[in-house]
Amino acid sequence: MLRYITRNRILVGLGCLLVFCGILYILHGPSIASICFCQDNDCREISELKMNTGLCQDNSSWKIGELKMQTGVKYAQPSTTIGRTDVNSATNWNAPLVWEGTFDPVVIDAIYKRMDPRVAVVLFAVGKYTRFLKGFLESAEKYFLVDFRVTYYIFTDNKGDVPPIKLAKGRNISVITVPSAKRWQEVVLGRMKWATVTIDKQIRNEADYLYMMDIDSVFHNRVGAESFSRLSAVLHRGYMNNKRADFPYERRPQSKAFIPADEGDYYYTAAIWCGYLEDMYKLVKYCYTQSEKDAKNNIEAVWQEESHLNRYLLYNKPTKVLSAEYLWSDYDAIPATIKVVRISQLIKNYEEVRPNGGH
Numbered sequence: 001m002l003r004y005i006t007r008n009r010i011l012v013g014l015g016c017l018l019v020f021c022g023i024l025y026i027l028h029g030p031s032i033a034s035i036c037f038c039q040d041n042d043c044r045e046i047s048e049l050k051m052n053t054g055l056c057q058d059n060s061s062w063k064i065g066e067l068k069m070q071t072g073v074k075y076a077q078p079s080t081t082i083g084r085t086d087v088n089s090a091t092n093w094n095a096p097l098v099w100e101g102t103f104d105p106v107v108i109d110a111i112y113k114r115m116d117p118r119v120a121v122v123l124f125a126v127g128k129y130t131r132f133l134k135g136f137l138e139s140a141e142k143y144f145l146v147d148f149r150v151t152y153y154i155f156t157d158n159k160g161d162v163p164p165i166k167l168a169k170g171r172n173i174s175v176i177t178v179p180s181a182k183r184w185q186e187v188v189l190g191r192m193k194w195a196t197v198t199i200d201k202q203i204r205n206e207a208d209y210l211y212m213m214d215i216d217s218v219f220h221n222r223v224g225a226e227s228f229s230r231l232s233a234v235l236h237r238g239y240m241n242n243k244r245a246d247f248p249y250e251r252r253p254q255s256k257a258f259i260p261a262d263e264g265d266y267y268y269t270a271a272i273w274c275g276y277l278e279d280m281y282k283l284v285k286y287c288y289t290q291s292e293k294d295a296k297n298n299i300e301a302v303w304q305e306e307s308h309l310n311r312y313l314l315y316n317k318p319t320k321v322l323s324a325e326y327l328w329s330d331y332d333a334i335p336a337t338i339k340v341v342r343i344s345q346l347i348k349n350y351e352e353v354r355p356n357g358g359h
Contacts, residue, residue: 062208069110099323100339112225119150120207124191130161132216137165139219192288210280214271229320231275237324239267250307256290257307270306
């Protein structure tokens, strides 16, 4: 008798489950594994994670797939107890914080080369900044995503200044003409506008992954697949150990980049950031549109697009944070925590290279 009752209960339970699944099928079609969290795109206030029983729209054409690698690759055995103890290697939302010694370059490059992403690098070389193109490109060909497919998108007001560079197989240069600028602030804000337009018109059809990088820098050591994630940000070298109240966030409530004094995770540089093309497009467009809203109110964020970038990343957490190894500066001494300088900004006379003399 007990067996009969138990069997009936099981059958009733299965029947209810099938009816529930049938309802979901009717409502949502055959892909019922679609209950997911979609994030509110409006970043003016802290975004809420809203439950969505429909399909989350995802326009990205390339995803970080299964972490597979070919057999026969030789590398050191990883340890469960030995690693970097002098730095933090994870954020408080459990995203990786990448330093030398927290990954094996042989392993991670081997995994991602199998995925074969098309990588876009957006560079602005306007006015006298074209002088930095040769050093950047030649060093990138030596150290940046070696053996990956890369296209350098060079935005410039003088095509004739783009130097002939010998590129490796699968690497290309695409030159886009943009207007000159009278103020350096117009250059940094303008790159958000022109990057948004060009991603829409061209880059979206040619790339899966996108880096925004400053041209007045040089590669000194490898930058590889360890930088890949849905959205990766880089710690600003000057504020790695500061309290959040000392970060140079935009503190004026009138600006769309406003961050209150008691909020903040890290201070990120706008000289390099990267991610899936569609996620980067969302962020680039955000910086552009928020800057435009500020301009209509006769305000300019204290650090232009970098201020809007930090606002966005505070409420839309990056999925990976890269240490200041990924953008140091020739101006600064190298601390003990920086074992490898991968990219460094060049010393330059801002009065001479910037259109408004650096002011």
